[in-house]
Amino acid sequence: MDTSIKEARTTLAEHAYRIRRNALLMGEVQGQGYIGQALDIADVLAVAYCHAMNLKAEDPQWEGRDRFLLSNGHYAIALYAALIEAGTIPQEELETYGSDDSRLPMSGMASYTPGMEMSGGSLGQGLTIAVGRCLGLKRKGSDAFVYTLFSDGELDEGAVWEGLMSAAHWKLDNLIAIVDVNNQQADGPSGEIMAFEPLVEKMEAFGWFTQRVDGNDLDAVLEAFDAARQHPEPKPRMIIADTRMGCGVPFLEAREKNHFIRVDEHEWQLALQALAAGAGRTA
Amino acid sequence: MNTITPKPKLKTSAMIASIASEGQRTQAAPFGHALVKLAAERPEIVGMTADLAKYTDLHIFAQVYPERFYQMGMAEQLLMGAAAGLAHEGAMPFVTTYAVFATRRAYDFMHQAIAEDNLNVKIACALPGLTTGYGPSHQAAEDLALMRAMPGMTVIDPCDALEIEQMVPAVADHPGPVYMRLLRGAVPRVLDEYDYRFELGKAKVLRGGRDVLVISSGIMTMRALEVARELQADNVDVAVLHVPTIKPLDTSTILREAGRSGRLVVVAENHTTIGGLGEAIGTALLRAGVTPQFRQIALPDAFLDAGALPTLHDRYGISTRVMANTIKTWIG
Numbered sequence: 001m002d003t004s005i006k007e008a009r010t011t012l013a014e015h016a017y018r019i020r021r022n023a024l025l026m027g028e029v030q031g032q033g034y035i036g037q038a039l040d041i042a043d044v045l046a047v048a049y050c051h052a053m054n055l056k057a058e059d060p061q062w063e064g065r066d067r068f069l070l071s072n073g074h075y076a077i078a079l080y081a082a083l084i085e086a087g088t089i090p091q092e093e094l095e096t097y098g099s100d101d102s103r104l105p106m107s108g109m110a111s112y113t114p115g116m117e118m119s120g121g122s123l124g125q126g127l128t129i130a131v132g133r134c135l136g137l138k139r140k141g142s143d144a145f146v147y148t149l150f151s152d153g154e155l156d157e158g159a160v161w162e163g164l165m166s167a168a169h170w171k172l173d174n175l176i177a178i179v180d181v182n183n184q185q186a187d188g189p190s191g192e193i194m195a196f197e198p199l200v201e202k203m204e205a206f207g208w209f210t211q212r213v214d215g216n217d218l219d220a221v222l223e224a225f226d227a228a229r230q231h232p233e234p235k236p237r238m239i240i241a242d243t244r245m246g247c248g249v250p251f252l253e254a255r256e257k258n259h260f261i262r263v264d265e266h267e268w269q270l271a272l273q274a275l276a277a278g279a280g281r282t283a
Numbered sequence: 284m285n286t287i288t289p290k291p292k293l294k295t296s297a298m299i300a301s302i303a304s305e306g307q308r309t310q311a312a313p314f315g316h317a318l319v320k321l322a323a324e325r326p327e328i329v330g331m332t333a334d335l336a337k338y339t340d341l342h343i344f345a346q347v348y349p350e351r352f353y354q355m356g357m358a359e360q361l362l363m364g365a366a367a368g369l370a371h372e373g374a375m376p377f378v379t380t381y382a383v384f385a386t387r388r389a390y391d392f393m394h395q396a397i398a399e400d401n402l403n404v405k406i407a408c409a410l411p412g413l414t415t416g417y418g419p420s421h422q423a424a425e426d427l428a429l430m431r432a433m434p435g436m437t438v439i440d441p442c443d444a445l446e447i448e449q450m451v452p453a454v455a456d457h458p459g460p461v462y463m464r465l466l467r468g469a470v471p472r473v474l475d476e477y478d479y480r481f482e483l484g485k486a487k488v489l490r491g492g493r494d495v496l497v498i499s500s501g502i503m504t505m506r507a508l509e510v511a512r513e514l515q516a517d518n519v520d521v522a523v524l525h526v527p528t529i530k531p532l533d534t535s536t537i538l539r540e541a542g543r544s545g546r547l548v549v550v551a552e553n554h555t556t557i558g559g560l561g562e563a564i565g566t567a568l569l570r571a572g573v574t575p576q577f578r579q580i581a582l583p584d585a586f587l588d589a590g591a592l593p594t595l596h597d598r599y600g601i602s603t604r605v606m607a608n609t610i611k612t613w614i615g
Contacts, residue, residue, distance in 0.1 A: 128363070128368070166356065166358065
């Protein structure tokens, strides 16, 4: 590994650690939250917000920015954690998470939060909005990218497939979609609720440049984002990220029911300690 | 000996049936032409449809502005989501499909992706109410109820070609989402005889009358004007108040007109009795303590029949002939 990549990786690992830590601290404020998902997607968000995306942290409406559309609104805690890490939301606001009149409601809403580009929560909408934003950016001659994150559970929604088909039809080479495959949805394992594999073959058949990576391997995620941006063909780009719920906190990762994690009061401190220990730090 | 009886002329239950009565003046594709005209001044306007450009008069826009036209395929959820995305990036999408598909298939997308963010998307929907004999799959009897209930949505039910022409620039000037019913193809043109001008949010008295006040929207205003002429022969004097904007409702004009004593108030709408103009007005009257004799001419709370449109309009009481008879019965 050459020195600059090594440095980039070290820095990104630090960002990912702090995103996870932010999410745990917010979870502690409310005593609950979609912590499993926040921990699983932290590496992807670290690469997106601290490496790949063109952003001005202090100006979330900057016209030249890359757009990030969070389709799965219940991942808001993860996105807030990343927006805090990127400097768009002040660190001290973390304590307001999920409280009355906070800018950080438990499900992501565009009108509440700087840097939140859409109101998610009604699942399966993000990709369709992303298609329109990509078309809109092309109309303006902008070279900004539209990123959208959705979950494997959202593949149950028909509108996702409408979006997949249309993105290829319109040759949206400014679209980078990330599917978080953690194989957990509300009623159980995603693949058992509605079988969605083989995903790579499906996405390729739909006309997408498709990569599948370990979403908790920073090097792999970094390379996938770079390849997605630099891909020469006039196609939309898909990153299928296989992730582990609770990643970074071994005792949460080991829980069987982790779609909506119940964390006992004393466990938050343990989780922060476990996270720090795994990252070679003190909590 | 066999006698040859001539075959009766078949009435069509075709999807696109004419709403013009015999001999009525019509104008071709007023929406398409008005949009083309406006688009010349407003470069942010784009047209979008879900495989129904030719059937919503949007093909006229698509021919003139192919680079501003987005064919999204038969996918209404995508259509609304993508319209939201384009609006986020500064475009002003005029989105067309049939009213049933927008309101029933893509309601959540209009609600979440468009209305909650107060985006500048104009949704123009053909075959509103009972304007096709194709059966409940295509009959949008409850579209106004659904769209009225959506926060932030402006809802418009135009009467004729003239109104559609004037409505297009008016909704473009209005910031925020709009749902408008669309009459397509050969659209009757009647309102120019009444020196009419569409104003968003305004109800207009088209004619005065001492006995009955018909409050109506959409094609029922045309019918109400015809009824008024017919009943004149029976010395029944019918006033017509046209309410093209269903939401926000022009309650001050409605209360003023309905509050004039002695007149039977009849709300006539091409929509189910539930949740449309009639209930909106009834509620407004009660809230204000205005209690005239009140009747509704509207479609029943039922899945409507398939058949020829004139047959169905007679059957459900919204044709001029049946409506005139009904009103005569009410006033004894």
